[in-house]
Amino acid sequence: MTIEQQGTGSGHPTDQESLRFRRVSSRMSTQIYHEPNSSTSLAQEEEQSGSEPTRELRNTVFPMALKKAIRQVQQMQVPAQFNGGSWKQKRTKFMRQFKSNVREFLYFFSLWGKTLQKIGGNFGGGVQSYFIFLRFLVILNFVSFLLIAGFVLIPSIVFRSMGIKPESSKPDVSSECLKYDPNPQGLVVFYEFFLDLLSGTGFMEYSYMFYGYYNNTVIVTSLVGSNFFYNIPLAYLLTAVFYFAFCLICIIARMGKAARVAVTTGGSDVRSYSMIVFTGWDYGCLGSKATKLKQRNIYYRLQVDLEEERLRKHAASLTLCNKVTLYSLRVLMFFVAVGLIVATCFAIAHATSFSQEQSNVAGILGLVYTYLPSIVITAGNFLVPLLCDQIALLEKYPPSATVVVALLRTVILRLVSLGILLYTLWNQITCHENRDKCALCHYNHKNYQCWETSVGQEMYKLTLFDLLVSIALLVLVEFPRRMMVDHWSCKLTQWVGRQEFVVPSNVLGLVYGQTVVWTGALFCPLLPLINTVKFVILFYCKKITLFYNCRPALRTFRSTTSAFFFLAVLLFGWILALVVMIYSIAVIIDSASPNRIHPSFACGPFRSFFRMWKIVPETFSTLPEGTRDFLFFIGSQAFSIPLFALSGVFMCYFIALASIYGKSVAMLRAQLKLAGQDKQFLVKQIEKMKLLSPQHNEGEQD
Secondary structure, three states: HHHHHHHHOOOOOOOHHHHHHHHHHHHHHHOOOOOOOOOOOOOHHHHHHHHHHHHHHOOOOHHHHHHHHHHHHHHHHEEEEEOOOHHHHHHHHHHHHHHHHOOOHHHHOOOHHHHHHHHHHHHHHHHHHHHHHHHHHHHHHHHHHHHHHHHHHHHHHHHOOOOOHHHHHHHHOOOOHHHHOOOOOOHHHHHHHHHHHHOOOOOOOOOOHHHHHHHOOEEEEEEOOEEEEEEHHHHHHHHHHHHHHHHHHHHHHHHHHHHHHHHHHOOOHHHHHHHHHOOOOOOOOOOHHHHHHHHHHHHHHHHHHHHHHHHHHHHHHHHHHHHHHHHHHHHHHHHHHHHHHHHHHHHHHHHHHHHOOOOOOOOOHHHHOOOOOHHHHHHHHHHHHHHHHHHHHHHOOOHHHHHHEEEHHHHHHHHHHHHHHHHHHHHOOOOOOOOOHHHHOOOOOOOOOOHHHHHHHHHHHHHHHHHHHHHHHHHHHHHHHHHHHHHHHHHHHHHOOOOOOOOOHHHHHHHHHHHHHHHOOOOOOOOOHHHHHHHHHHHHHHHHHHHOEOOOOOOOOOHEEEEHHHHHHHHHHHHHHHHHHHHHHOEEOOOOOOOOOOOOOOOOOOOOOOOHHHHHHHHOOOOOOHHHHHHHHHHHHHHHHHHHHHHHHHHHHHHHHHHEEEEHHHHHHHHHHHHHHHHHHHHHHHHHHHHHHHHHHHHHHH
């Protein structure tokens, strides 16, 4: 007797029939026992009744073409309505269409939108996330330059063109500390201009590019019955503070967006398969080319998930001996990577000291000495990550974990190398080895007449040298390698092959470049503009390299988690630059002597102050009494303590809310898991019924 006969003969439905009857009965019960509330308005009832056929049509199992035909017939049969409900529906439809049109309009004017879509289709979301990150930095630097230009650069140009002289007040120091003449005297050889352009000296040093050219100009005039007041030193300082705050807000906002995407996609969970298959398609793709690109993108995402699942199963099947061997190897490789980073830091420190000692050498050799720290830093940032990538292959991490480990090692190397450079400069400026040089001006005035400009020059050279190295690698290394691999068939070229676009090292190059700009923005105000041009050129260089010289990576990774990690690494760079800015602005007392590190007395907008931050309280003292009392009240304990307590209450509330949402999400995921298990059970039962149905047909024929 077959299953159907058992179910009908016994009078009790089977599991499949009980599930179907239960679903139908629940639907009928909702239709029978549903009674509208007496307080429901007529417009709401008509709106609900109008959406009833649409809801029933969605629940049917008709083909999509038949559903569209039924929907068109229903729309033709709907009578004209002139109530509030139909007006609300039209308004909702109009707003939805308007938002869609605005989104399409903005996408048309988005920077490199089609290029990013093409990159994602050919090389996956991981490589695409690098170029999206690069576009974000381009926009961030350009907006930052507009901020600096609007409040510092343009007013300085206007006041200087009007012939307004800076304040004549001078600090009570020796006249030796007030000497500063960066312009060369006499005739200058032509190639010296090119050397000055590369090193930031000569005509470049005394320009709007660097800190030393800005004056301590304060304008107080009467215009049409009102007083006009503009303080260049105050604007210079507050613009730098707001520049850092603006960058932090942009990073945090983008990190929140990336975190929401990572949580929504489920991370590395198996549910991502169904999400990619059923919700990953973009129905806005027009044309066969865009469709193929989207198909390739989905293919790469599935490839990443399958590879991580395979490695996860392989890690679960390891024995205890294999696990001990693997973890011992990882610890050994960790110490090897740390040793490489420490050796690079020692090389950078010695190169910086030697470069500062040879700063008086002129000509081409002097340019080489000037760029020696940049050369050593670039060489270390190029060689050590390559060795760390080979180390990561031995550690056998999953693809996403490999990216994270490589990023951590590279970011530690780059940020520590930049910190070593700044620390070595600090030792030279503060006369750490010979205190007698700083006894007169409280800093090494003999070698650094304007030490802020010297720090800005180092950051300028690092930024420029990084761009020159990227262009040189494209022309001298990557194109010849591609040509040799394509046109010279031998075992060596087959073993070398085309290069892969390694995302971690490229991303850390961007983070390093942006950190250099943040560090030097206080001393080189036009550095964000230079970095904007640099990143635009870098975008097209990397695009050419990607499409003409690179092959798809053998080991891909997840773009959702990597995008969040890129921004987290960028935040670490911002923190390092913030420490440098706070050190430069606030009062820093050397632990070995009572001498303070003062702003340069011979240049810059803070030449008459013993510290940069002193301009803020002095400007507040000139404000009206009511404004001054209000600002001091904001900074007092009577305001800060209640504000801190209120912030703590809001933080606890949002933490509790996030915990509740997290538990709800966990419950919904558990329900989805159970629903998936039910569907698997039903599929197995259907397969059993298909296997038994031929036997049932043979029994009826007999």
